[in-house]
Amino acid sequence: METMFPVNGVRLGIASAGIKKVGRKDLVIIELAPGTTTAAVFTRNDFCAAPVVLARQHLSQAAPRYLMINTGNANAGTGESGLLAARATVRALAERVGCAEEEVLPFSTGVIGESLPVDKLVAAQALALADLHEDHWQAAAEGIMTTDTRPKVASVRIPFGDHYFSITGITKGAGMIRPNMATMLSFVATDLTIAPALLKVALSRAVEQSYHRITIDGDTSTNDACTLSATGASVLPPISSETDSLYLSFCEALESLLLSLAQAMVRDGEGATKFFEIQVHGGLTGRECLDVAFTIAESPLVKTALFASDPNWGRLLAAIGRAGLVNLAIDQITLTLNDVLIAERGQRAASYTEADGVAAMAPVNIVLQVGLNRGTASTTVYTSDFSYDYVRINAEYRT
């Protein structure tokens, strides 16, 4: 098990509210010390859930003291009554701990379209509060799981001068693949002192290079959220400038940590048997590299070939050809699979043999390099394959 460094100023409590299954840990409360600054990014889906609406609103009004997360029910597609239900659980917690309602952010994940069982949630709040402890990151990672097959955690302790700072985070979900399970939730904290504007910048940049670089099937959840809290408990000096070397060090560590959490979601993707890293280089712009990478990553034909360990370069070229690039010269394209050159100048490489291709596709981890050979931009995207289990899981989910 990975070492989870506690973050001074953060305590986590877990309880069973019995929302969907009796005895299952389905409520997590994260307590943040006074003075903590928090930034967050939320789903880009226009169809966002009641807790997302409320959390966004509260975050704009006050610095959060409590994050309250339930599984088993997404409180999405529930309209005005869903908002009232979310508010009721927030109010109950605020009254119990003696903070303002705006200082509580609610998060929900689970089935869409069913009413949130407010009474059960409120009753379990006392148990979760009694369980608060700075060493409960691992238990909290288990407490926010839905159809995940394993908890996803990451933690680093970085030396800086004579001291250290910590970043610790947990996540749930398997990419943006489960709108019905209202997929991705991620909670990250550090003991540094960081001005709110800089915290927001650090989070946005790191999310762009991690959670926004993965896909399982292109679907975006209604409840996605990622928070980053800075408690200020460290003895290291406050960060108030973008050029502060401590800030740069923090941003680098944060991006690496979020990337490892994002990759853990892909590896735990529904029915996933492969981990596919798509590196696109030689593009005119980063945007066109992303277009190529995501068109490949979301092509069902590429994903089924990946499942079959089939070095099907025709499907790769066809996906690149429909990515919508301006004046794309397909006869400039180079494709490499796990270091085997399979195509160059838009056709099969002279040196390529089917046996080499099959050998290259055999491992679980596959790296595809796409050379566009028309510029200097590059990007990397991560995805998994489409298997029989993907169909089974998503076809049988509600039955």
Add this chain to the structure above:
Amino acid sequence: METMFPVNGVRLGIASAGIKKVGRKDLVIIELAPGTTTAAVFTRNDFCAAPVVLARQHLSQAAPRYLMINTGNANAGTGESGLLAARATVRALAERVGCAEEEVLPFSTGVIGESLPVDKLVAAQALALADLHEDHWQAAAEGIMTTDTRPKVASVRIPFGDHYFSITGITKGAGMIRPNMATMLSFVATDLTIAPALLKVALSRAVEQSYHRITIDGDTSTNDACTLSATGASVLPPISSETDSLYLSFCEALESLLLSLAQAMVRDGEGATKFFEIQVHGGLTGRECLDVAFTIAESPLVKTALFASDPNWGRLLAAIGRAGLVNLAIDQITLTLNDVLIAERGQRAASYTEADGVAAMAPVNIVLQVGLNRGTASTTVYTSDFSYDYVRINAEYRT
């Protein structure tokens, strides 16, 4: 079997060239009488095959007299040598029949990245030419099949004044789903006399409302092509104006014919167990209706729910929410599945019961109506589901 009305001025010949399988009918030659005008639309994929390059070029230089179609080999991803091979087969046919090379359009469908067996194709041309007959549309539809499970044909005879005109067409493929099989080829002819510019307009409009309204998995083939030839053999007067009532009658019949061919491809889609008609209405623009319809149609989560006959309205709303519409009010959305109202104002309809939803999803043919309730634009798109067989067919295709 459907009645296939011959089109005066068009003869079709079928032969076995033994390209991939000995004895399989894999070469079709369509002969067009002198004076025939032909329009065509080709794949939008930047990675287009050698025959597409050549056919486009020839069409810009002369009115075609011969369409030459082979299956078993797409002649795509074959670079300069692929172009030379396509030219060699065109030249051989032109010499044999005594026409200019530019009067021959080549079409290929099959595996990507393998060399076209020129000698076999050329040898079989004599057999196909000996087989030319105006009643061979059905045989030609079978001759252009690859992994299709059945031939796809459509034919109408429309009264106009004291006479009739005919439109007859064949198609192959199961949507835009098989770049590796270089999917969709369609050949349509009429005996009317139509000016080239008007023929092009009629074809573009009809394709927009038919082939561009279907999707199986969002992949676009490298070899897609659709041709429309007007032989002028009918006694009806030549069409030279867009407001000619005969032209309007022709355009209407053509669109209906292409739509039936396009729908036949969806019904024969790889692993398809359902036929899903997505009607989006109440949009601000046709473009945003299309964005919503295709986002739903290409969502793997929607398609697996469809396979499971699961009235999973959360996945439908989540797909609509990520379609990228400006200022979309999700609480205005209405969803109806086979006349059962399942969601209104962005949440479950008060009258809806799970039993009604399950009953609505049971048939093979499912009609989804999406009400955006913000304008007057509408559109309809057709697709199929994602089944175990879809994964099996595409994972095992080359093995």
